[in-house]
Amino acid sequence: MKVLIIGGGGVVGQKLGAALGAQGHLRGQEISEITLADIVDPKPVAAGCPVTTHTVDIADRTSVDALITADHDVIYLLAAIVSGHAEQDFDTGMNINLFGTHNVLERVRALGHKPVVVFSSSIAVYGGEVPDPIIDHTFLNPQTSYGMQKAMGELLINDYSRKGFLDGRAFRLPTISVRPGAANRAASSFMSSIIREPLNGKEAICPVDENFPHYYLSPRKCVENLIKGAELHAEDLGMNRAMMMPGRMWTIGQMIDAMNSVAGPAPAKLIKWEADETVQRIVNGWRFDLRPEKSLKLGLSADDSFADNVRYYMDDDLGKS
Amino acid sequence: MKVLIIGGGGVVGQKLGAALGAQGHLRGQEISEITLADIVDPKPVAAGCPVTTHTVDIADRTSVDALITADHDVIYLLAAIVSGHAEQDFDTGMNINLFGTHNVLERVRALGHKPVVVFSSSIAVYGGEVPDPIIDHTFLNPQTSYGMQKAMGELLINDYSRKGFLDGRAFRLPTISVRPGAANRAASSFMSSIIREPLNGKEAICPVDENFPHYYLSPRKCVENLIKGAELHAEDLGMNRAMMMPGRMWTIGQMIDAMNSVAGPAPAKLIKWEADETVQRIVNGWRFDLRPEKSLKLGLSADDSFADNVRYYMDDDLGKS
Numbered sequence: 001m002k003v004l005i006i007g008g009g010g011v012v013g014q015k016l017g018a019a020l021g022a023q024g025h026l027r028g029q030e031i032s033e034i035t036l037a038d039i040v041d042p043k044p045v046a047a048g049c050p051v052t053t054h055t056v057d058i059a060d061r062t063s064v065d066a067l068i069t070a071d072h073d074v075i076y077l078l079a080a081i082v083s084g085h086a087e088q089d090f091d092t093g094m095n096i097n098l099f100g101t102h103n104v105l106e107r108v109r110a111l112g113h114k115p116v117v118v119f120s121s122s123i124a125v126y127g128g129e130v131p132d133p134i135i136d137h138t139f140l141n142p143q144t145s146y147g148m149q150k151a152m153g154e155l156l157i158n159d160y161s162r163k164g165f166l167d168g169r170a171f172r173l174p175t176i177s178v179r180p181g182a183a184n185r186a187a188s189s190f191m192s193s194i195i196r197e198p199l200n201g202k203e204a205i206c207p208v209d210e211n212f213p214h215y216y217l218s219p220r221k222c223v224e225n226l227i228k229g230a231e232l233h234a235e236d237l238g239m240n241r242a243m244m245m246p247g248r249m250w251t252i253g254q255m256i257d258a259m260n261s262v263a264g265p266a267p268a269k270l271i272k273w274e275a276d277e278t279v280q281r282i283v284n285g286w287r288f289d290l291r292p293e294k295s296l297k298l299g300l301s302a303d304d305s306f307a308d309n310v311r312y313y314m315d316d317d318l319g320k321s
Numbered sequence: 322m323k324v325l326i327i328g329g330g331g332v333v334g335q336k337l338g339a340a341l342g343a344q345g346h347l348r349g350q351e352i353s354e355i356t357l358a359d360i361v362d363p364k365p366v367a368a369g370c371p372v373t374t375h376t377v378d379i380a381d382r383t384s385v386d387a388l389i390t391a392d393h394d395v396i397y398l399l400a401a402i403v404s405g406h407a408e409q410d411f412d413t414g415m416n417i418n419l420f421g422t423h424n425v426l427e428r429v430r431a432l433g434h435k436p437v438v439v440f441s442s443s444i445a446v447y448g449g450e451v452p453d454p455i456i457d458h459t460f461l462n463p464q465t466s467y468g469m470q471k472a473m474g475e476l477l478i479n480d481y482s483r484k485g486f487l488d489g490r491a492f493r494l495p496t497i498s499v500r501p502g503a504a505n506r507a508a509s510s511f512m513s514s515i516i517r518e519p520l521n522g523k524e525a526i527c528p529v530d531e532n533f534p535h536y537y538l539s540p541r542k543c544v545e546n547l548i549k550g551a552e553l554h555a556e557d558l559g560m561n562r563a564m565m566m567p568g569r570m571w572t573i574g575q576m577i578d579a580m581n582s583v584a585g586p587a588p589a590k591l592i593k594w595e596a597d598e599t600v601q602r603i604v605n606g607w608r609f610d611l612r613p614e615k616s617l618k619l620g621l622s623a624d625d626s627f628a629d630n631v632r633y634y635m636d637d638d639l640g641k642s
Contacts, residue, residue, distance in 0.1 A: 090484065128560035130458045137451045139458045141479070141561050148480040152473050158462070159469040163411065239449035240462050 001029035002071050006058065006104065007078030008036025011179055012120070014045060015223045015316075016076060021047025026074060027116070027231055037067050038079065058100030061107070068104070070113040074230050077104055078120045082186035083282065086146040097149030105156055109165040117157065118230050119170040121242060123215055125151040126172075126287040133289040136243065143285040144187075154242035161241050167234050171225065171295070174217040174247025174302075177255070178309055180317035187282040191216070194252070195259050195310060198267030199318060207276030210253035213288045217247040217302060218309040220316060225300045232298055244292035246302040258306035262314070322350035323392050327379065327425065328399030329357025332500055333441070335366060336544045336637075337397060342368025347395060348437070348552055358388050359400065379421030382428070389425065391434040395551050398425055399441045403507035404603065407467040418470030426477055430486040438478065439551050440491040442563060444536055446472040447493075447608040454610040457564065464606035465508075475563035482562050488555050492546065492616070495538040495568025495623075498576070499630055501638035508603040512537070515573070516580050516631060519588030520639060528597030531574035534609045538568040538623060539630040541637060546621045553619055565613035567623035579627035583635070 003020055007013045017036050024031055024047075036042040037054040044051045056067045058079055068075065079100065086093025101119070108115060126134050128141030140151045150172075157168035178199075179192035190207055191214060197204035217225075225245050250258075256268050292300070303309055324341055328334045338357050345352055345368075357363040358375040365372045377388045379400055389396065400421065407414025422440070429436060447455050449462030461472045471493075478489035499520075500513035511528055512535060518525035538546075546566050571579075577589050613621070624630055 137460045139460055139561075140476075142476070143483065143560065145480055145484065148476045151476050155461075155463070155469045155472050155476075159466055162464065163466065239464065240460075 001026055001031050001073050002033045002035070003031055003074045003076070004035045004037065004068065004072040005076045005078065006037050006056065006067070007076070007080065007120075008053070009038030009040060009042030010078060011181055012176065012219060012222055012226070013038065013076070013078050014043065015219050016078075016226055017045040017047070017051070019223045019227060021045050021049070021051065023227070024048050026227070035072070058103055059095040061103045064103045064107045068107045068111065070111045072115055074116045074118070075104070075108065076118045076120075076226065076230075077101065080120070081146070082184055083124055083144050083146040084187040084189070085185040086149065087144055087187075087282065090145055093145050093149055097146065098152050101153040101156060105160050105166065109160065114164065114166055116230050117166045117168045118226060119153055119157045119168060120226075121150045121154050121170045121172045122147065123172050123174055123244065123290065124286060125154070126290075127285045132287070133291045134244070134287050135291050136294045144282060158241050161234075168241050169229050169232060169237060170242035171229050171245040172243065173222060173245050174215045176219055176222055177216045178313035179219060180313065180320070187279050190279065194271050195255060196313065198259070198270040199263060199310075199314065201270070203270045203272055205272050205274050206252060207274060207279040208252060208283065209273070209275075210256065211251055212283070213249055213251045214283070214286065215247045215249050215288045215290050216306070216309065217245065218312045220312045221301065221303050225295075228300055236298060243294045244290055246292045246296055246300050247290065248302045248306070249288045249290075250306050255306050259310050262307050262310040322347055322352050322394050323354045323356070324352055324395045324397070325356045325358065325389065325393040326397045326399065327358050327377065327388070328397070328401065328441075329374070330359030330361060330363030331399060332502055333497065333540060333543055333547070334359065334397070334399050335364065336540050337399075337547055338366040338368070338372070340544045340548060342366050342370070342372065344548070345369050347548070356393070379424055380416040382424045385424045385428045389428045389432065391432045393436055395437045395439070396425070396429065397439045397441075397547065397551075398422065401441070402467070403505055404445055404465050404467040405508040405510070406506035407470065408465055408508070408603065411466055414466050414470055418467065419473050422474040422477060426481050426487065430481065435485065435487055437551050438487045438489045439547060440474055440478045440489060441547075442471045442475050442491045442493045443468065444493050444495055444565065444568075444611065445607060446475070447611075448606045453608070454612045455565070455608050456612050457615045465603060479562050482555075489562050490550050490553060490558060491563035492550055492566040493564065494543060494566050495536045497540055497543055498537045499634035500540060501634065501641070508600050511600065515592050516576060517634065519580070519591040520584060520631075520635065522591070524591045524593055526593050526595050527573060528595060528600040529573060529604065530594070530596075531577065532572055533604070534570055534572045535604070535607065536568045536570050536609045536611050537627070537630065538566065539633045541633045542622065542624050546616075549621055557619060564615045565611055567613045567617055567621050568611065569623045569627070570609045570611075571627050576627050580631050583628050583631040
């Protein structure tokens with residue numbers, strides 16, 4: 001059982017690689033190799049099996065062909081241009097998020113070995129005038145180019161699976177928080193930095209007010225769900241391989257209260273409140289009242305409380321980057 | 322006001338060109354030129370303005386660039402590889418229906434003149450386990466590659482419109498019946514031929530039984546709706562430019578009864594009943610209980626009865642091909 005993680009240099013990719021390395025098995029088989037691939041050579045992770053790293057530009061079919069081989073039994077496709085970046089640079093977003101995804105699926109189709117492909121979609125596929133709550137059968141009406149590209153990726157995953165080219169599953173990730181490391185170009189970047197930076201004794205800027213509601217999942221739970229997502233049996237997925245990954249709705253105020261309860265009142269004093277209309281225009285279009293019935297039924301799960309998210313960050317990441 | 326119809330050699334494209342030629346105006350302006358483009362040079366239509374014809378392969382960006390110019394104020398994108406063909410030949414379906422659509426939209430974006438673009442989607446975007454009835458906010462879960470490609474085209478139309486690259490609208494066409502001309506590779510081809518061939522004194526094969534329900538629109542009404550679709554104001558379309566085009570549900574038995582009422586009992590005797598599992602596997606996945614609330618509110622409409630569809634065929638097409 002060889003596992004390939006495309007986007008293996010990112011926060012989720014690194015944690016997924018480490019979790020698989022520690023676990024040592026997947027889909028009932030021992031993992032014999034973990035390959036991490038990304039646009040820049042990823043950091044290797046600790047594992048009981050060999051770990052290899054590769055650079056890949058998924059927008060380039062030749063690069064994809066050099067990466068993926070017929071012995072990759074499970075392929076995670078996590079690589080993406082994030083929301084704020086894809087909104088500013090339409091062509092790069094299309095080249096990576098749409099055509100890059102297509103390149104990966106076409107390479108897999110050409111090899112003919114029908115691996116499990118786990119695709120990270122996003123709750124950014126939701127938006128527009130659809131009524132709340134968001135349920136499994138809600139129309140996808142993304143209001144960002146990133147969301148559009150993820151919705152298109154889901155359609156490809158579904159059709160390539162239906163045609164028997166691969167065994168795909170797509171999960172719409174909630175916003176991941178608390179995300180370790182540096183801020184990125186995702187419009188949601190502040191949803192981690194307002195917790196992460198203060199816990200590191202640094203100032204953070206919050207561009208929305210404390211009543212802003214959003215839908216979150218910790219990196220630790222996300223990785224658990226991605227592993228569970230690969231384990232699911234194709235016959236249990238029905239006619240739609242794309243679904244929400246469970247998360248929970250919290251307001252900024254609730255998140256700060258959770259940080260206070262875990263780490264005391266000092267960190268929250270480092271949050272500066274500076275409204276940012278560009279960020280607000282993007283994130284106010286995102287949906288937060290989500291009911292992930294199908295994925296919950298399939299055994300995926302959310303965090304119990306945002307205090308857990310804070311604790312996971314402190315246990316897993318604080319002081320390590 | 323110059324109008325370009327890509328797919329102008331097809332049944333709907335020809336009728337749309339003729340209707341625009343007879344009408345002479347669109348969006349409050351006089352039509353100064355109608356251009357019909359297709360993979361083979363289309364037949365010109367009668368019009369009070371100049372009519373030009375072009376060949377174009379939308380899968381080839383150079384060909385698309387040679388066709389579309391900055392004075393095309395309204396562009397209809399009707400060209401497609403039909404359902405049965407796209408299912409048999411995955412690559413050709415992708416090249417025309419997805420990448421061809423992308424080529425057209427990219428050419429328009431590069432020109433920067435923001436024309437109205439009317440895209441013909443299909444009710445084949447519906448399927449899977451979503452509950453009936455199909456409403457405006459129902460998840461698209463196509464069970465054919467054609468439906469997947471049309472759903473992807475809708476997402477592109479929405480995002481290119483949101484970004485201000487063009488003023489798009491997409492309509493999910495019901496199955497068009499009674500369609501004149503020859504049978505094609507659409508899995509729905511029999512849904513016209515069982516009426517058309519008998520009215521021409523020829524035998525026809527029905528691969529499903531008389532209780533098979535489906536959702537239909539006459540070519541005449543479809544053209545009316547496509548013209549209305551171009552006339553709609555962008556501000557009335559809201560955050561989703563893609564919607565059902567109204568149609569009506571009829572069973573095969575109801576359609577034959579309608580033919581009997583209009584043309585007497587003789588034609589129906591020419592229908593041979595021969596179950597075809599390949600066709601049934603595709604069409605049984607299609608949905609028929611559709612509630613096109615948004616497009617009805619915007620002024621689009623369906624046929625009053627299937628007898629109308631039969632009469633329209635006899636008035637508009639019988640004996641003319």
